[in-house]
Amino acid sequence: MSIQDNLKQIQSTIPSPVTLVAVSKTKPVEDLQQAYDAGIRDFGENKIQEMCDKYEILPKDIRWHMIGHVQTNKVKYMAPFVHLIHGVDSLKLLKEINKQAEKNNRVIDVLLQVFIADEETKFGLDATELEHILTDEIQNLLHVKVVGLMGMATFTEDNNQIREEFKTLKNLFDLHQKTHPDLKILSMGMSGDYAIAIEEGSTMVRIGSSIFGHRNYNI
Ligand SMILES: *Cc1c(COP(=O)(O)O)cnc(C)c1O
Numbered sequence: 001m002s003i004q005d006n007l008k009q010i011q012s013t014i015p016s017p018v019t020l021v022a023v024s025k026t027k028p029v030e031d032l033q034q035a036y037d038a039g040i041r042d043f044g045e046n047k048i049q050e051m052c053d054k055y056e057i058l059p060k061d062i063r064w065h066m067i068g069h070v071q072t073n074k075v076k077y078m079a080p081f082v083h084l085i086h087g088v089d090s091l092k093l094l095k096e097i098n099k100q101a102e103k104n105n106r107v108i109d110v111l112l113q114v115f116i117a118d119e120e121t122k123f124g125l126d127a128t129e130l131e132h133i134l135t136d137e138i139q140n141l142l143h144v145k146v147v148g149l150m151g152m153a154t155f156t157e158d159n160n161q162i163r164e165e166f167k168t169l170k171n172l173f174d175l176h177q178k179t180h181p182d183l184k185i186l187s188m189g190m191s192g193d194y195a196i197a198i199e200e201g202s203t204m205v206r207i208g209s210s211i212f213g214h215r216n217y218n219i
Pocket of ligand 1: 023025046067068152189190191192206207208209210
């Protein structure tokens with residue numbers, strides 16, 4: 001199946017209010033161009049350097065999503081152009097994004113990443129840290145706008161567990177949205193679990209391998 005066919009198939013399963021972010025990490029610009037030609041404008045990368053290199057080459061109306069774990073010292077490279085940073089998991093990082101956004105005269109949209117998985121490898125805030133950032137910190141950071149939450153479910157075959165983890169995130173989202181109406185985006189769901197994520201209220205899915213094929217990290 002071609003990238004174009006994969007996209008058609010996936011798009012037919014995603015309701016229109018849900019945004020599809022095509023996760024193109026490790027893939028060559030030719031693959032991204034094919035997705036672009038099929039109408040995709042939202043691309044997700046997890047390495048800042050790689051995203052910057054692709055940004056230089058590809059059309060300028062692409063919306064670049066940083067979906068990976070962000071190192072504070074690299075924020076400056078993407079600050080001029082990044083569309084949405086999904087993986088904000090510390091106040092320190094939020095402050096650095098604010099600082100670099102100010103230098104670039106912009107307000108950068110971010111999602112706070114919440115830890116919902118039953119794994120030690122995934123990053124994210126817990127409910128208390130999330131609450132602290134939303135209630136005590138963001139009003140002082142004028143160059144970042146928290147527009148939603150992001151989470152990753154456990155990598156498991158157990159769909160019930162995945163569903164419960166997404167429900168947990170959706171509940172936190174609904175809770176905080178009452179006092180923070182800027183929260184509009186709930187980024188959850190990847191190739192293996194996006195159907196469940198959409199059923200549980202996702203507004204943005206991040207899909208890589210189902211569009212571009214499996215990644216080879218050894219090249
Ligand atoms: C790689 C990645 C994805 C996409 O994963 P697939 O299983 O290939 O769809 C989504 N979200 C994050 C944070 C990722 O790192």
